[in-house]
């Protein structure tokens with residue numbers, strides 16, 4: 001049997017990457033033209049995949065441009081960030097690890113990095129600094145790509161994933177100013193800063209009193225359109241020796257509200273259950289399996305929220321819009337207007353709901369289906 005053509009759980013930059021022509025074009029053109037770019041969308045819509053795809057395209061065509069991709073998801077302090085940043089910039093600067101080992105004397109004047117290399121250089125190259133020295137001279141690390149670029153006659157594109165994580169560092173406010181001051185002076189380095197926590201990202205980049213205000217272009221990554229998903233799903237089925245017609249395929253993005261990860265997951269389960277030709281029956285089985293597979297997670301999610309927050313969520317599920325009106329507050333037991341406001345903020349900050357054109361929506365479409373079944377006994381496949 002052929003492998004499933006649908007992928008979720010890792011980024012998809014080559015295989016299974018679909019559409020996004022406009023966004024790929026725009027991001028590539030920005031980065032090649034030195035325009036710093038901030039990319040924002042809820043998680044699992046496809047930011048990392050898009051950036052990886054753009055970087056892969058650039059690597060293929062532009063030998064004079066060195067690219068760096070760092071995920072800040074697990075980086076917990078300024079020192080750790082600086083070491084990570086220096087290490088990846090050095091690695092990108094040359095394909096020869098022998099040159100990496102010389103970077104201490106080639107590119108640093110005040111700091112003395114401790115460098116080490118293991119059996120597998122690509123994965124075992126390490127770098128650290130004396131912490132007191134690093135604190136005094138962090139500029140030197142932040143300017144490293146610019147220094148290397150000048151010396152080698154190259155340019156850098158630096159992409160930082162989950163950028164909003166920086167804001168949880170101790171002493172972030174001072175660090176943020178320093179970052180901005182160093183980075184905006186660099187002529188040969190372009191930054192792509194992206195992240196999933198929309199409220200945090202907009203606070204960093206869209207607040208006129210913050211250092212990163214107007215740092216560059218802000219792109220809000222949209223969902224992939226239904227029409228494009230249908231084409232992708234139908235083609236992928238054919239390519240893997242099975243069939244699904246457009247009408248059946250359309251239910252997949254419809255049920256999953258075009259959420260990239262979930263469309264791939266539901267398409268995968270459907271493909272898996274299909275012998276030759278997918279029908280509604282296979283799709284319903286797949287949907288049940290998807291919700292069952294995820295339900296322990298959803299269960300946990302509701303365990304963590306208070307009862308008035310849960311009531312607020314129920315009101316969202318019932319398509320309410322005027323949450324502080326007396327009727328709505330009474331009907332759903334939302335508490336006082338103050339409670340409503342507070343709960344709304346908590347649910348937004350925890351990425352459970354978001355505001356789409358003035359209306360609240362569940363961020364996670366499958367969680368929404370599960371939620372409506374658990375609390376209102378609405379069947380998952382109510383749309384079909």
Ligand SMILES: Nc1ncnc2c1ncn2[C@@H]1O[C@H](COP(=O)(O)OP(=O)(O)O)[C@@H](O)[C@H]1O
Nearest residue numbers: 007008009018044045046047048049260261264
């Ligand atoms: N362009 C795309 N085409 C098809 N599927 C995609 C695309 N982008 C993302 N996906 C799906 O969404 C999942 C999450 O993508 P990812 O890039 O990790 O999102 P993010 O970085 O926004 O959290 C991927 O594993 C894949 O299943």
Ligand SMILES: [Mg+2]
Nearest residue numbers: 047048049161
């Ligand atoms: Mg990501």
